[in-house]
Amino acid sequence: MPPKKKGTKRKATPQANGSEITNGDSTPAPPDRTTWPGWVEMESEPAFFNVMLKEMGARGVKVQEVYGLDEEMLAILPQPVHALIFLFRYRDTDEAQQEKGTDCPNHVWFANQVPDYACASVALLNIVNNIEGLQMGKELRDFRDFTRDMDPLSRGDAIDSFEFVKHIHNSFARENDLLIADMAFKQKAAKAKKRQAVTKARESREAKKDVKAPLKEKSSNVKTTPTRISSRMLRKTPKGGSTGSCHSSPLSDPPESDPEYENAPSKLAKSAPKSNGTRRSTRKPQPRKDTFAASAAAEVDDEDGFHFIAYMPIQGHVWKLDGLDSFPHDLGGVDATGGGDWMSIAQPALQTRMAMYEGADIEFNLMAVVHDPALKDRDGLLRNVKELQSTEKRLDSVFEDWRSLDGAETTKEVITSSSTNFDISQADIDGTGLVESTSQRIEKEEDLLALIQMRNQVICRQRPLRASIRDALESAKGDEEKAKHRRHNYGGFVRSWLGALAESELLSELLEAA
Incomplete structure (x- = not known):
């Protein structure tokens, strides 16, 4: 392309995604994810x-x-x-x-x-x-x-x-x-056009192979074309060595009585190369390579x-x-x-x-x-907390100061109500129903020690539920963290960082040091 004249400015070039390229910047702006009509490749993660x-x-x-x-x-x-x-x-x-x-x-x-x-x-x-x-x-x-x-x-x-x-x-x-996806779509369209061109060229070649040239019949009435003899060879030289101005016609036959020219055609045949339609080179002919079709087919x-x-x-x-x-x-x-x-x-x-x-x-x-057992374990934890609250309510009705008794302690790990760590609320607990036989067994029990023992059994069943849910929450947290890093746009930060280094005239030094 010709060099730009000093003092001239390039006009903004509109892009397919609505952005513009100014001052000769050839870097296209990325499309907007929310309005982009295509799909991108996903990692197997x-x-x-x-x-x-x-x-x-x-x-x-x-x-x-x-x-x-x-x-x-x-x-x-x-x-x-x-x-x-x-x-x-x-x-x-x-x-x-x-x-x-x-x-x-x-x-x-x-x-x-x-x-x-x-x-x-x-x-x-x-x-x-x-x-x-x-x-x-x-x-x-x-x-x-x-x-x-x-x-x-x-x-x-x-x-x-x-x-x-x-x-x-x-x-x-x-x-x-x-x-890259936008570029792939353009390349795919170009390959489709090239594929059509390759197919069309291939069909044309096949059609030409099928059409054979008509055979020429040799008629018996047509005489063989005589060998052309140069007029210089048929020219009669007079005695004395001078050629003079008179000579025979190039198409006239040599005089049969002249002994000097009796063998003129045979001498010509020996000195002139034969031309019977064969190739002069002894190398075998190579087929013509269709470089366009080969390269296009390879890309396709x-x-x-x-x-x-x-x-x-x-x-x-x-x-x-x-x-x-x-x-x-x-x-x-x-x-x-x-x-x-x-x-x-x-x-x-x-x-x-x-x-x-x-x-x-x-x-x-x-x-x-x-x-995923997390959903089932969460339902199990809700029922467990519901049963624990029902048991404690029954204990309150039997003996109000039951929490001071030995064996009725409550450790801090035990969930007795809503918990933000396990993503459960009191509304979730209230909306959970108990098995009717379990509810009847709790309501009919009047023995204090038996109720405390029932409560301890409920707490023991809660331990594996908490562990399973905790592992599931940690796993989900790790997945979300990976997705967060994958979705974060680091391109803008890198560009601004490199721009700041360039303005401080440090980028060239770093490149030279590298």
């Missing part, structure tokens, strides 16, 4: 998936990483295991090798992956909408009801328009992720990427739910009477896929969607 499930409103399940498919590794997973999420490097050749279903049964909720990079959310929705009795938020319930009678492709379109889930999915995207075929799919049992059958397939794939039935486990059916399919990457870098990851 259980913490991110747990935060997504929580913000979507799904309760009672959590995602946990699986380190192996052997019995020992599977035994440590919380039961039941609702589904497996498998991340692997997807290649275009996989599409032809995969076995696919022929339809989508009514009892299987399955959606196709319509937008790019949405496979993580598609896999999660394919799972949570097939878990019976799963507690869901209003948004997920309404979405399931809205898509209940749709076909898989229409459900995929509905996911692409489901702003509630898209916002949660894209909240994990950094500025660079959005810019390089479409590898990571992809999430799900495996889960649905009404006695194990299904592979791959959003890139047209329909779900039934892997087989589970023999419940023989003590069969659905994992034994999913294992061979997963092991076959994993064997493809043996000896190479790790190009797959496996996570399990398991039952």
Whole structure:
């Protein structure tokens, strides 16, 4: 491009996202997550998936990483295991090798992956909408009801328009992720055009091969064209050595009686190279290389990427739910009477896929969607505190100063009312009901020592509930902390920090020192 003239200013160039580039700055501004229409790639991190499930409103399940498919590794997973999420490097050749279903049964909720990079959310929705009795938020319930009678492709379109889930999915995207996704969309469009050009060029070449040139018939009435003889060779030289001004016509035949020119054609044939249509070089001809088609085909075929799919049992059958397939794939039935486990059916399919990457870098990851005991333990803790309060109320009616007796002490770890640490309120406790037999047993008991013993038993049952809930809360806190760091925009801080170093004329010194 020509150099800029001094004193001239570049006009602001409008960008696709509405921002402007001024003063020659070629760095595009990142799109806004809230209005950006696309999807970004998700990392295979259980913490991110747990935060997504929580913000979507799904309760009672959590995602946990699986380190192996052997019995020992599977035994440590919380039961039941609702589904497996498998991340692997997807290649275009996989599409032809995969076995696919022929339809989508009514009892299987399955959606196709319509937008790019949405496979993580598609896999999660394919799972949570097939878990019976799963507690869901209003948004997920309404979405399931809205898509209940749709076909898989229409459900995929509905996911692409489901702003509630898209916002949660894209909240994990950094500025660079959005810019890279935009660039990938442009490259994909360019590759599509190049793919069309390659296909069209290939079809044109094939069409030209099929059309053969018509054969020329040699007529018996057509004489062979005589060999052209140069007039210089047929020129008759007079005696005395002078050529003079008179010579024969170039097309006239030499006089047969002249002995000097009897062998003129044979001499010409010996001195002149033969020209019978063959190549002069002895090297074999090489086929012409179509560099455009080769380079374009190489770029078109390089479409590898990571992809999430799900495996889960649905009404006695194990299904592979791959959003890139047209329909779900039934892997087989589970023999419940023989003590069969659905994992034994999913294992061979997963092991076959994993064997493809043996000896190479790790190009797959496996996570399990398991039952989360935290919800059940919280309900158990509420009932425990309710029973403890009922027992203490009965003790107050029997003997008002019972707390001063030996064995009736209350340690600080025991929860007797609302607790912010365990996220329970008195309203939650009051709304919890007790088993009728337990309530009757407490109300009928009049012996003070028996009531104190009953209270101590309730406190003992509370200890493992507190430990389980505390572990679940710490785990959830760790997941939220990871998600917080992932969602935080460090780009602005880094740019401002580098700008401050540049203004202080320290950046060049640091670069030279590095």
